[in-house]
Amino acid sequence: MNPIYMDHAATTPTDQRVVEAMLPYFGEIYGNPSSLHGFGQEARAAVEAARAEIARFLGAKPTEIVFTSGGTESDNFAIKGTAWAKRKRGNHIITSAIEHHAVLESCRFLEKEGFRVTYLPVDGDGLVAPADVAGAITDQTILISIMHANNEIGTIQPIAEIGRIAKEKGIGFHTDAVQTFGHLPINVDELNIDLLSASAHKLYGPKGIGLLYIRKGTKLTPLMHGGDQENGRRASTQNVPGIVGFAKAAELAAASMHEEMARLTSLRDRLIRGLFERLDGIRLNGHPTRRLPNNINLSVESIEGEGIILSLDMMGIACSTGSACTSSSLEPSHCLLAIGLPHELSHGSIRFSLGKQTREGDIDAVLEALPQVVGRLRAMSPLYDQKNLKEREESR
Amino acid sequence: MNPIYMDHAATTPTDQRVVEAMLPYFGEIYGNPSSLHGFGQEARAAVEAARAEIARFLGAKPTEIVFTSGGTESDNFAIKGTAWAKRKRGNHIITSAIEHHAVLESCRFLEKEGFRVTYLPVDGDGLVAPADVAGAITDQTILISIMHANNEIGTIQPIAEIGRIAKEKGIGFHTDAVQTFGHLPINVDELNIDLLSASAHKLYGPKGIGLLYIRKGTKLTPLMHGGDQENGRRASTQNVPGIVGFAKAAELAAASMHEEMARLTSLRDRLIRGLFERLDGIRLNGHPTRRLPNNINLSVESIEGEGIILSLDMMGIACSTGSACTSSSLEPSHCLLAIGLPHELSHGSIRFSLGKQTREGDIDAVLEALPQVVGRLRAMSPLYDQKNLKEREESR
Amino acid sequence: MSQYSEKVMEHFAHPRNVGEMENPDGVGRVGNPTCGDIMNLYLKVKDGVITDATFKTFGCGAAIATSSMVTELVKGKTVKEALSISNRAVAEALGGLPPIKMHCSVLAEEALKAALDDYVARQGKKPE
Amino acid sequence: MSQYSEKVMEHFAHPRNVGEMENPDGVGRVGNPTCGDIMNLYLKVKDGVITDATFKTFGCGAAIATSSMVTELVKGKTVKEALSISNRAVAEALGGLPPIKMHCSVLAEEALKAALDDYVARQGKKPE
Numbered sequence A, B: 001m002n003p004i005y006m007d008h009a010a011t012t013p014t015d016q017r018v019v020e021a022m023l024p025y026f027g028e029i030y031g032n033p034s035s036l037h038g039f040g041q042e043a044r045a046a047v048e049a050a051r052a053e054i055a056r057f058l059g060a061k062p063t064e065i066v067f068t069s070g071g072t073e074s075d076n077f078a079i080k081g082t083a084w085a086k087r088k089r090g091n092h093i094i095t096s097a098i099e100h101h102a103v104l105e106s107c108r109f110l111e112k113e114g115f116r117v118t119y120l121p122v123d124g125d126g127l128v129a130p131a132d133v134a135g136a137i138t139d140q141t142i143l144i145s146i147m148h149a150n151n152e153i154g155t156i157q158p159i160a161e162i163g164r165i166a167k168e169k170g171i172g173f174h175t176d177a178v179q180t181f182g183h184l185p186i187n188v189d190e191l192n193i194d195l196l197s198a199s200a201h202k203l204y205g206p207k208g209i210g211l212l213y214i215r216k217g218t219k220l221t222p223l224m225h226g227g228d229q230e231n232g233r234r235a236s237t238q239n240v241p242g243i244v245g246f247a248k249a250a251e252l253a254a255a256s257m258h259e260e261m262a263r264l265t266s267l268r269d270r271l272i273r274g275l276f277e278r279l280d281g282i283r284l285n286g287h288p289t290r291r292l293p294n295n296i297n298l299s300v301e302s303i304e305g306e307g308i309i310l311s312l313d314m315m316g317i318a319c320s321t322g323s324a325c326t327s328s329s330l331e332p333s334h335c336l337l338a339i340g341l342p343h344e345l346s347h348g349s350i351r352f353s354l355g356k357q358t359r360e361g362d363i364d365a366v367l368e369a370l371p372q373v374v375g376r377l378r379a380m381s382p383l384y385d386q387k388n389l390k391e392r393e394e395s396r
Numbered sequence C, D: 001m002s003q004y005s006e007k008v009m010e011h012f013a014h015p016r017n018v019g020e021m022e023n024p025d026g027v028g029r030v031g032n033p034t035c036g037d038i039m040n041l042y043l044k045v046k047d048g049v050i051t052d053a054t055f056k057t058f059g060c061g062a063a064i065a066t067s068s069m070v071t072e073l074v075k076g077k078t079v080k081e082a083l084s085i086s087n088r089a090v091a092e093a094l095g096g097l098p099p100i101k102m103h104c105s106v107l108a109e110e111a112l113k114a115a116l117d118d119y120v121a122r123q124g125k126k127p128e
Ligand SMILES: Cc1ncc(COP(=O)(O)O)c(C=O)c1O
Pocket: A009, A010, A069, A070, A071, A072, A073, A075, A100, A102, A147, A149, A150, A151, A176, A178, A179, A199, A201, A210, A325, B235, B236, B237, B238
């Protein structure tokens, strides 16, 4: 059996057409876009064409797109950049408890620098309440940062409403769209977004390239100081092949987005339904319908997530315990704790994230494999015994 | 005639062998190195092998290498990271007037945050005096940052001596080795380096990937907050193809470095000699012998650099006015002003930087082309007249 | 392929001595679900020698592998010998553990100590 | 290929009317070597109409192209018409300039104004 990759939320394979679009920019059109000569200006033209392509995709102007090294840099840039630029205006930032670490750790860093951060709670489905955002605003608030969709549990936030609130109050609104850019339609004007983070490797583009959309007029101190690339907003020699690849990936995403959303939603729901038919003691984390078309996040009672991942991996199925960047950490997911899961259940969570290559047969393979794995691990688990015992006692 | 690329200090073409080493990591071994499953662990193995290769090249330990998005990020990380981490110990940084903008602008940002920065002057050849470094140290000094070799004028700094001074005083020493990594031998222990920046695209590797060497025990606050990648020192999904390509580029550089140094030095000196034979009113900027083997930086009296670049470009020869990242700026080079050039001469400077593909014939082509170009532009220049007039008057 | 050694993966895939024991002579229960690891270790002891050991574990791959390994290591050892089995010994027997997973070997050592303590305590109470 | 329009490159490669003029009726000298641009503009005027214009310029590609263009634009114009030639007009005639180079067109306008002022001043002094 070919291995089945169900971890597209962690990263995606680079599409062959993207690789081909990039290739000429390594050895042939290799100039530095800042150089005046032909080699440089040819590279510059490619970068500017890519910028225009991506801007169109977001309903933005080309000058509002700044290329970065990935989602993390974009998040750091948006948050710290706003903080440094607007510290005279205020020192308060509003975000949510289930943001990506790139947002949360940037906020924690700023707390040490004297900023105040409100981490809004979420409900049991992982939703931020727009009313909570409105309620948290003070005259010191300089930024609201709420992600578009969560990378672990897939919940899609009401960012249009949050954006409207931010706009009414004249506060900058940042959204981490790393999980949605290329997967869900996004128009920065309709959603009232001032700052938006995206990362190419989540949409079949290359790793190491991302972007920050910066609405015209938004003040931001650079994170990368140096040369005057990217209109003076982000120094460093531009990653020309990466930028070209990112634009190609966005172009491909745009062409198939609506079709792919429908296809993945149906595969997703088939997997969820099938698992609930075959397994007891499981829980779907995240919102039942307002969720990413490709995301299934489950808690499995009485067993630990890593054991499931390893067992499935031995059977040729790749999935994850949550976000890839905390896979090596011992902490239970901050996101699962925030939706109210007890530690025990949050330790037993797994995420399947589907992608372009996922077919029905892959779903069926998981439906076959997971119950075996869960059965084997539960047989080893002292918690499963206890639970059964208790239930047996209670039913007496 | 094939175009002649003489701007390797701005960027280099990616070596075909590097591209080939990278290719499998786009569409095949595409996992996220942080993922527990096989896809992820295979990618992780590639990243760790690359790290070991590069560490060996520097005489460092693999855990001391942190991959970044390029030289600019490495410089920002080293300087701001030290500042944030050691602000309780002191607030003083020593650097030179001819550092790359990535260093200088990071320092200027920190000045706004209450740090004090000493910008050491250089002599007419662009050398920093180690005694000046020693003299600038105060009990508040937390970092000395002096580049290994200058990107514009090619002067190689006495960093072993500066490193020794830093070590004696227990102060961290950072060197921007973006222009030397892969071109000159570097051993971090012999040179007493605590922090070293490098960027792959300067040594026939891909754009968008760099590294910071961080000596074990060196305290540094992350620039990129988020996940726990790179040992918690630099968050963000690793750029696996970029990292693999960087290591391949370093491997290739190591194999041919000494040979290439000799070859380029001889081509460089042939070009310098030839130009002085053919042109009056020119000046070689930078140290006559302690300079990068591939760097020729000239000032041409009475004409402006951009006109030379454009004219040579029309004749198929690509060179630059200085650093690529300021090619679009109107300011004369801070570096040329620092070595004492009058504004007028610094406006008329051009840089040829040779590389792997440069052959004698290319040198001869420049020797043929440049005098024509200079002649044409001087014929248009009111300064050239005045000068000649003055000389004629004086000789009367 | 994995962050784990082959030996760890082998013990994780085919753990030895899984299960609760009927009438054990010593039981050690350590960990709690909050920290993500629970290990129950059961010992059978005859004439001061451990004749059988089984486990039930809730935890990551390393927790399961160390549980399996510790049951293998103690069998045939005297109680005194078993007391000197350190977490490092368990980790080494598995061909090493990633640093972040060393705590699992500590848990295994603690479970063993707890089971041996329990055995000694029961001996004290038992009429000779 | 370049940051410049084709027209700019064409004027840079083949600048019109280069050189100092013998017995000009008006001369404008603007800029200085510190700022990186010097433009000298020479005019020949007959019966209030500019019959010839030449330049000498130290500066970037855009400075040379705008110098060339401005000499072309003024030829055949009356002094009054020439006075209304703006920097934008010069830039537009070149198919536009990059924003960072617009100052070159300003310099060209200034050189022209200076040359025309010089012409007017000389006229005033000349015995009629
Ligand atoms: C929601 C979210 N934000 C930010 C990131 C960081 O992106 P990158 O790894 O490209 O830096 C990720 C993925 O890793 C993500 O899922």
